[in-house]
Amino acid sequence: MSNTQKSWYEAGARERVAALVDRDSFVEFVGPERREISPHLAVFDLPVQFDDGIVVGAAAIDGTNVLVAAQEGRFMGGAFGEVHGAKLTGLLQAAKAMKRDVVIAFDTGGVRLQEANAGELAIAEIIRAIVQARMAGVRVVGLIGGRAGCYGGGGLIAGCCSTLIVSEQGRISVSGPEVIETNKGVEEFDSRDRAFVWRTMGGKQRMLIGGADAFVDDDVLAFRNAAIVALARPAVLDAKTLAAEQRRLQRRIARFGEAADATDIWATLGIDDPDSVPDMPADRFIALAAEHRESADDAR
Amino acid sequence: MRQWDTRKRVRAERIAAGASFADGKLIDVDRLVDFFEAVLRPGDRVCLEGDNQKQADLLAGALADMDPTRIHDLHMVQSGVVLPEHLDLFDKGIAKRLDFSYSGPQSARIAQMLFGGKIELGAVHTYLELFARYFVDLTPQVALIAAVSADRHGNLYTGPNTEDTPTVVEATSFGSGLVVAQVGEIVDTLPRVDIPGDQIHFVVDAKKPFYVEPLFTRDPAAMTETQILTAMIAIKGLYAPYGVRRLNHGIGFNTAAIELLLPTYGEKLGLKGKICTHWALNPHPTLIPAIEAGWVEQIHCFGSEVGMEDYLAARSDIFFTGPDGSLRSNRAFSQTAGLYACDMFIGSTLQIDLSGHSSTVTADRVAGFGGAPNMGSDARGRRHPSAPWLQAGAEADPDAHAALRRGRKLVVQIGETFGEGNAPLFVEKLGALELAEKLNLPLAPIMVYADDTTHIVTEEGIANLLLCRDKNEREHAIRGIAGFTEVGRGRDKAMVERLRERKVIQRPEDLGIDPLDANRNILAARSIKDLMLASGGLYRPPNRFRNW
Numbered sequence: 001m002s003n004t005q006k007s008w009y010e011a012g013a014r015e016r017v018a019a020l021v022d023r024d025s026f027v028e029f030v031g032p033e034r035r036e037i038s039p040h041l042a043v044f045d046l047p048v049q050f051d052d053g054i055v056v057g058a059a060a061i062d063g064t065n066v067l068v069a070a071q072e073g074r075f076m077g078g079a080f081g082e083v084h085g086a087k088l089t090g091l092l093q094a095a096k097a098m099k100r101d102v103v104i105a106f107d108t109g110g111v112r113l114q115e116a117n118a119g120e121l122a123i124a125e126i127i128r129a130i131v132q133a134r135m136a137g138v139r140v141v142g143l144i145g146g147r148a149g150c151y152g153g154g155g156l157i158a159g160c161c162s163t164l165i166v167s168e169q170g171r172i173s174v175s176g177p178e179v180i181e182t183n184k185g186v187e188e189f190d191s192r193d194r195a196f197v198w199r200t201m202g203g204k205q206r207m208l209i210g211g212a213d214a215f216v217d218d219d220v221l222a223f224r225n226a227a228i229v230a231l232a233r234p235a236v237l238d239a240k241t242l243a244a245e246q247r248r249l250q251r252r253i254a255r256f257g258e259a260a261d262a263t264d265i266w267a268t269l270g271i272d273d274p275d276s277v278p279d280m281p282a283d284r285f286i287a288l289a290a291e292h293r294e295s296a297d298d299a300r
Numbered sequence: 301m302r303q304w305d306t307r308k309r310v311r312a313e314r315i316a317a318g319a320s321f322a323d324g325k326l327i328d329v330d331r332l333v334d335f336f337e338a339v340l341r342p343g344d345r346v347c348l349e350g351d352n353q354k355q356a357d358l359l360a361g362a363l364a365d366m367d368p369t370r371i372h373d374l375h376m377v378q379s380g381v382v383l384p385e386h387l388d389l390f391d392k393g394i395a396k397r398l399d400f401s402y403s404g405p406q407s408a409r410i411a412q413m414l415f416g417g418k419i420e421l422g423a424v425h426t427y428l429e430l431f432a433r434y435f436v437d438l439t440p441q442v443a444l445i446a447a448v449s450a451d452r453h454g455n456l457y458t459g460p461n462t463e464d465t466p467t468v469v470e471a472t473s474f475g476s477g478l479v480v481a482q483v484g485e486i487v488d489t490l491p492r493v494d495i496p497g498d499q500i501h502f503v504v505d506a507k508k509p510f511y512v513e514p515l516f517t518r519d520p521a522a523m524t525e526t527q528i529l530t531a532m533i534a535i536k537g538l539y540a541p542y543g544v545r546r547l548n549h550g551i552g553f554n555t556a557a558i559e560l561l562l563p564t565y566g567e568k569l570g571l572k573g574k575i576c577t578h579w580a581l582n583p584h585p586t587l588i589p590a591i592e593a594g595w596v597e598q599i600h601c602f603g604s605e606v607g608m609e610d611y612l613a614a615r616s617d618i619f620f621t622g623p624d625g626s627l628r629s630n631r632a633f634s635q636t637a638g639l640y641a642c643d644m645f646i647g648s649t650l651q652i653d654l655s656g657h658s659s660t661v662t663a664d665r666v667a668g669f670g671g672a673p674n675m676g677s678d679a680r681g682r683r684h685p686s687a688p689w690l691q692a693g694a695e696a697d698p699d700a701h702a703a704l705r706r707g708r709k710l711v712v713q714i715g716e717t718f719g720e721g722n723a724p725l726f727v728e729k730l731g732a733l734e735l736a737e738k739l740n741l742p743l744a745p746i747m748v749y750a751d752d753t754t755h756i757v758t759e760e761g762i763a764n765l766l767l768c769r770d771k772n773e774r775e776h777a778i779r780g781i782a783g784f785t786e787v788g789r790g791r792d793k794a795m796v797e798r799l800r801e802r803k804v805i806q807r808p809e810d811l812g813i814d815p816l817d818a819n820r821n822i823l824a825a826r827s828i829k830d831l832m833l834a835s836g837g838l839y840r841p842p843n844r845f846r847n848w
Contacts, residue, residue, distance in 0.1 A: 193844060195843035
């Protein structure tokens, strides 16, 4: 990390929003002063947060008016609860009504266990709101590079976005490493082998298999610049897109379904020295990915 | 007439008994258990090599597979009780008595077994103390050790993780005991000879490296702002005014934060070259940025650290390396260096009481000591002067004749007022004391005694115990930096303010430190990957620490 860079991974939700949008353009909706706290956590004697772990509002990015959401991974692992989910659902419904593109900075372990029913319902509502917004021509751009990654229902929501931007640190999946190990055994998935976890779920792997659309260094400015590019892409969601996506996923499982490790997938993609991929700096990786990755562009 | 060579005769019998399971010195790995049952005798004093880092894991497993009706009542004398097999020996009745030093990962189970009477405890030692007893009254009859490789003569290469091996072999082999080594491979020519083959009686090829725990790797990503603040207070309030150049750091996040602040905060304070130049220290990855920035002149290591091997080999001006280029560590020498040649020990602990005793033992966990009590103690035999040592001595006893006054080693405990799981660092009664009562021990397992402790640092400030003149001042110096713990809230505010005027207590603001400056941006590295990059790719972090 050079001193001129500011780490996206290290930043909190509010720092990410501040770095992402044009200076002084952010107007928060349902801010902490409203104290819309979780109605469930007190039952478990757990601390609450006045924004319930998500910041939502309106802003401009490079002069374009957008709506923005950022999850706070340091509060309850950025997990979805009732209020947290409602704030994002509301933002997406507003996006459809206002015909404004949305940028979501994900940082979540999934649904909050202490308010699981409300959280699961919120996931469903958010997915519906994203699809409805996208059908109305709105872009929903997801940014993933935080500590908690993007897991559980967050992984499902990310899959519905029009563009996903990811850094090396960012992980995308539904079941987390510990969950897989608990259910399938340590021989199947050793959650303590972090290099293996990142090879399987991390930003580089997601980029190479078309699970993300853009790869950036762990730098807030790089995320902003990638968001600007994503917001200029065509916003199309129709039956043709979905059919192409389905074909792509079928092809992916046929090509890589038997691979035991991500390095096998990378070798299949024609990368000469797959073991060198994890240590590769961002600029070299981006060039390598451009040449070898499974493209998702026509399908999304 | 008395025979004067019974020990050597017994060893010859053991070698003869073992020979039928070996080809020369090389034991058949499939018959290792039979071999042990042949060479060992009930009641033997056995050193099974293992400390907080390296483990003779193959030998430990085979030892625990022996038939307890044949071999039983062993007296284990070993640095570390770390692997499950180390305690299985006692569960199965193969071993009975234990003298040890460190038991970090097995701290809960060893406590249960001590309560349940499964283990007859000799004593919990510091490393150096146990090594000393190997040469006096705990000389092993059999030592089971670990090396990287052996040649056909039994010469051993112990590599960067040499650690305890030379000491164990010296005591056992020259004390007429039997030495058995597990090695990762047999080679024609060793990179260097760490242990001469005539001290080694048998070798077994494990066909894989011995296990090493990366105990000294602290992930900068997990460092908190409170730890950073505490580190700033220590640097500006202790390292700078005493001019501490020769020192040892403990293993915790607080001292790792200090290491990461040297090239940034320390540089800003103009301290480069004035502090932290010479170390008795394991190769902490968090020290890489300071080394690269030219802060460090020399480091002697107790052991190595997983992933640091190439870096150490490439920095032989700083580290002790062999003719092959790789690190040579030696726990006994490094502990001696930490005791006699360092002016400061600083480490974290779990509990501190009102007089300043500290302990990592809680009522249901016996973690042992390792090396901290040795380095965290004043060396009464020290005779050479140094500025920090003399200054500390003068603070403790200003009225004594300067030329007749002992100096004092700076022994510093550092931590947040509430530690892991929000457990208070400060307590009225140590868990160690409860444990001693429960087990009827003559001594409570105290990590650092109050009369050795010179300073305590928390996020609320520094307590200088050298300046305390009586028991009451000491108690309030401690209460005065104990934050919102019960102990902290029991302070007499007026007394604490008086102590502050005398600089017995110094708050961050007294030192010109703004707590708001304590943020992660001032760390020289904020992730393991930053450390790897700072090393120019020479540091190869183990998989468990990677997030890429």
